[in-house]
Amino acid sequence: xxxxxxxxxxxxRLIDQFPVVGIIGPRQVxxxxxxxxxxxxxxxxxxxxxxxxxxxxxxxxxxxxYLEQHSEKCIILDEIQQIPELxxxxxxxxxxxxxxxxxxxxxxxxxxxxxxxxxxxAGRIVYKxxxxxxxxxxxxxxxxxxxxxxxxFPEAFLAMxxxxxxxxxxxxxxxxxxxxxxVFGLTVNPILMRKMWTMMAHFHGGIWNASSFSKSLxxxxxxxxxxxxxxxxxxxxxxxxPFHLNLKKRLxxxxxxxxxxxxxxxxxxxxxxxxNLQGNVLLGNSWEGYAIEQIKQVLPGEIEAYYYRTHxxxxxxxxxxxGNIALACIEIKYTASPKPSKGFQIAIEDLKTPxxxxxxxxxETYPVASNIVVCNLADFLTSHLDAIMRM
Numbered sequence: 001x002x003x004x005x006x007x008x009x010x011x012x013r014l015i016d017q018f019p020v021v022g023i024i025g026p027r028q029v030x031x032x033x034x035x036x037x038x039x040x041x042x043x044x045x046x047x048x049x050x051x052x053x054x055x056x057x058x059x060x061x062x063x064x065x066y067l068e069q070h071s072e073k074c075i076i077l078d079e080i081q082q083i084p085e086l087x088x089x090x091x092x093x094x095x096x097x098x099x100x101x102x103x104x105x106x107x108x109x110x111x112x113x114x115x116x117x118x119x120x121x122a123g124r125i126v127y128k129x130x131x132x133x134x135x136x137x138x139x140x141x142x143x144x145x146x147x148x149x150x151x152x153f154p155e156a157f158l159a160m161x162x163x164x165x166x167x168x169x170x171x172x173x174x175x176x177x178x179x180x181x182x183v184f185g186l187t188v189n190p191i192l193m194r195k196m197w198t199m200m201a202h203f204h205g206g207i208w209n210a211s212s213f214s215k216s217l218x219x220x221x222x223x224x225x226x227x228x229x230x231x232x233x234x235x236x237x238x239x240x241x242p243f244h245l246n247l248k249k250r251l252x253x254x255x256x257x258x259x260x261x262x263x264x265x266x267x268x269x270x271x272x273x274x275x276n277l278q279g280n281v282l283l284g285n286s287w288e289g290y291a292i293e294q295i296k297q298v299l300p301g302e303i304e305a306y307y308y309r310t311h312x313x314x315x316x317x318x319x320x321x322x323g324n325i326a327l328a329c330i331e332i333k334y335t336a337s338p339k340p341s342k343g344f345q346i347a348i349e350d351l352k353t354p355x356x357x358x359x360x361x362x363x364e365t366y367p368v369a370s371n372i373v374v375c376n377l378a379d380f381l382t383s384h385l386d387a388i389m390r391m
Contacts, residue, residue: 003154005034006137006298007128012041015074015101019094020125022105026235027180028172030154031106031130035076044101046074051082063089071097078106081183087120094124108180129235132261133157135294136381144361144378148290149274151263162273169267173197176236186230192217196227200237200259201268205285208239208257228257236260238293243306243319243326245351256307258289265289287334291359291377292318295330298381300389303327308347316347320388326351328388331358338363340372348372355388 014021015038023031032050039046047070049056059066063086067075071093080086090103105125132152135144142157150157150165153172159165177190177197196217208228214221231237239255259265265286271277277286295318296305308316308329318330329351331344338358348356348371356372357380365375365383375384 002033002037003133003137005030005037005130006134007130008034008037008041011038011128014126014128015042015104017100018124018126019098019100020090020103020105020121021101022107022125022127023130024107024127024235025130026132026153027108027176028153028155029130029132031108032078033154034130035078035104035106038104039074039076042074042101044072044074046076048076048078050078052079057083060086064093067093071102074101074104076104076106080105080107091120091124094121098124108184131235131297134297134381135378136298139378139382145274148262148287149266149277151261151265153261153263156263165263166267166272169263173264173267184230184234186227188227192219193227196224197259198268200257201265202282204258204265204269204282205256205288208254236264238289238296240292240305240307240318243308243321243351245324245326258292260289260293262286262290262293284334287361288317288332291332294377294381295320295385298385303389308351310350313343314346314350315341315343316351319351319353322391326353327391328355328357329353330356333358333360335360336363338368338374340369345369345372354391355384357384 011021011023023034025031035048039048049059051057060083067089077086094102133147133154134152135147138147138157147157150159155168156165159168173194177193181188181190181193196213199213199216210221210224210228213224217224228237228239232239236259238258238260240258241255242253244253259268266277269280269282271280271282277283292305299305299320303320303322306319306321308314308319316329317332319326320328320330329344329348331340338360340358358368358372358374359377359380360374361376363374363376365373365379368374373384
């Protein structure tokens with residue numbers, strides 16, 4: 001069964017406006033499935049080429065000749081990082097015949113690829129990230145706990161049993177470390193990177209401390225920071241930055257680190273079932289990271305996500321802001337009877353946010369204080385977030 005992706009409508013609009021549309025994201029996130037869905041809903045004939053297949057690669061032996069033959073069609077180039085030299089060819093053909101919807105390029109997350117294509121196709125291409133399934137995409141037909149525990153990669157989320165889930169996740173991590181990282185331009189020992197990923201799983205939701213990782217891994221602090229920046233650009237890690245105002249308070253100024261997909265998090269942490277997660281010390285941080293990722297995925301471009309913390313314990317797990325104006329403070333709790341902490345209430349006073357929430361897995365919506373509302377994550381995503389975006 002095809003699960004509708006929330007960015008599909010926007011992608012169709014962009015295809016009608018730009019000569020080249022790029023869909024980026026990690027491997028096996030569903031880019032090919034989405035592209036085939038778009039083909040069925042476009043008003044022009046499409047040609048799909050998988051650049052990992054020798055048969056399709058051979059069609060582009062003389063790329064300019066082949067692409068010019070199909071100048072009135074939309075050419076979909078999947079795994080374009082396999083032939084990066086196509087970018088200047090596409091630029092030349094677009095400049096000769098600039099019409100919307102000429103090319104859709106699909107690329108697994110590669111920072112070098114994105115830089116190269118952005119420079120070559122500047123002004124001609126627009127990018128959209130396809131993230132793993134978001135809760136709003138699956139909530140109608142699936143249970144949230146399945147999504148939280150398994151993560152949002154389609155094959156993992158829809159796995160027929162736990163054995164297949166573990167096999168898929170193990171192979172995804174192994175392929176990424178041994179095959180994808182070198183292709184993406186990061187030369188690193190796979191064993192070292194696997195150790196770093198495992199450390200990040202146990203550090204999930206913590207304040208980033210490069211020195212600690214440097215000592216444990218036996219590499220320099222600049223190298224650790226380079227690896228984490230690469231993993232963030234490759235959509236594996238989320239660095240949640242602190243929110244700063246000119247307050248006379250000692251603020252924590254280092255980012256918090258989360259693995260973006262909780263299925264990968266749980267596998268690396270050795271958590272083999274949802275029941276096992278309930279008794280694990282990572283439970284609260286896993287829920288926090290899951291909620292933050294679901295919210296960040298659906299935020300419009302003008303609203304950024306941060307956290308807020310002072311050295312005396314004042315904290316908001318998530319701050320939504322437009323520019324330097326904080327719109328909402330959010331506390332994320334895994335509990336059935338949430339109460340606002342003193343630190344959260346002080347954070348609200350500091351930032352003077354007009355909307356404030358405590359998000360739990362299954363609570364009904366109700367005010368817990370004059371300026372704080374309790375709600376579950378699904379209700380926040382589908383109802384309350386729209387009100388914040390209109391502020």
